[in-house]
Amino acid sequence: MLANVIRLDLRLRRRSAIGYAAGMALYTFLVVALYPSFKNSTSLNSLSGSTAAALFGVTGKLTSASGWLNGNIYGNFLPLIMLVLTIGYGASALAGQDEDGTLALVATLPVRRRSILFQKAWAMALQALLLAAAVAVCVLIGRGFQLSITPANTITISAALVLMGLDFGLLTMAIGAATGRRGTALGIASGLAAASYLLSSLASTISAVRPGRYLSLFYWSVGDNQMSRGVSAVDFAVLLVVGLAALAAAVFAFRRADLN
């Protein structure tokens, strides 16, 4: 009985989870393999520091190993795909399945609602981990392509990204459970994620935005030079606390939700 909901949802999401992971792994491998060709194009570094570059998540020197990975993967594409995955699953896992009418049969099994929700959170975590791990493995392969990046930093920033994905994904679940609408959950969570991204990325060049960066989960995971300096305990703590709060909100909403 235990973990059955995890298995079911992973089975239902199998194709998309593997698709995201394989696609991002391939992309990462290309980025990594191209590094030696760009490593000495110092003209690329003039891109950094502009607001336009910041908008695309480019910070620091693009030709440095961490700048290259941050500007091409960890500062933009990977978080984007991560959020598409977790927010997408978060919206479909409760509200979506309820709208489809399939949640009724699961919710009338001898399993507590809280357990159903925890299992779905696990299913989300496993999908996010698969994506981050696939990318991390390809990045570490990059050490053979002159990318001087420590495994520790790669692993911690991957963990931070997984946590950020879970934060938004669990928040999506909570909104979905509270409203019963997949579209509402998707819309609000995506809006918050976009705002969060902008706050963090523009804070480096627009001083008016700077104070707002603390509100951004991007800032606490990839937006504050974590690629080069590593993820701090404070970063992890913020991401964890937000995640636990979102999980608690989701449990609260789902236990009270009227299902179809």
Add this chain to the structure above:
Amino acid sequence: MTTAIEIVGLTKRYGSLTAVSDLQLRIQAGQIFGFLGPNGAGKSTTIRMLMALQRPTSGRAALLGLDAQADSVEIHRRIGYLPGDLELFARLTGRQQISWFLRSRGLSDDSQAKQLIDRFQVVVDRPVRELSKGNRQKIGLVLAFMHKPELLVLDEPTSGLDPLMQHEFEDLVRETAAEGRTVFLSSHELDEVQRIADRIAIIKQGKLVAEDTVEGLRRAAPRKMEVTFRHPVDRAELTALPGVTVTHSDGPRLALDVTGEIGPVLNAIAAHDPVDLTSRPADLDELFLEFYRESPEKEVSRAG
């Protein structure tokens, strides 16, 4: 006899709309109980509250002596549920879903499931999205019955089934009740319910309008009577009798609906030189339609 389901003052409001209003019902164990009503009457909302999918605004329900909300996990272990508008996981095959639900119930014994699959000739090897409505419904029935629950709550169980399978379903329900298990089923069709149900409740606009045995309801149902007199008669005299409605008059021919005792009607008719009289037995359909039609002005105001 023990009580399988007890519903006390159950009410569900969505904003200003009252879907179920102060519902009272008691269903004895071992009974087949038909829960009838037009579409949108509140049947599914009631059932969802029984299944703890929805929380009542007020009132409570007990199933197998346990509180529907607080003890839902224990209840769900002992109950079989078929949702109305059943939706299964479209990409999985019937077999995959059946074995998933067996595992989720912690059951290793799939003999009952296999028996049901054979009995209902369920196609289980294709993804559900490729199956007809009827076949999906049959998978839903397998899921509801496969763990031999002591109580079954079935929302529109025969929807999509062909007549042969409906018949098979009715047999299954009778066998289930004969084993002392309880079946609570909803329907908007009187026909199937009156064939199998021991008792019937009729719900309309969220309110209980009748609850009785099939026989009891039949007794209360109007008899159709057609009388031909030698000469045209004044219908007012008959209409004045209690329980009599003149539904049609055509010169010397009158059509009447009669509920209650027939003596006074026959006396009144006899006084007017009748030449022919036919009387059809009580028709539950008529009664049912009457319940449906009653107070149409309310229907209009609700729709608006």
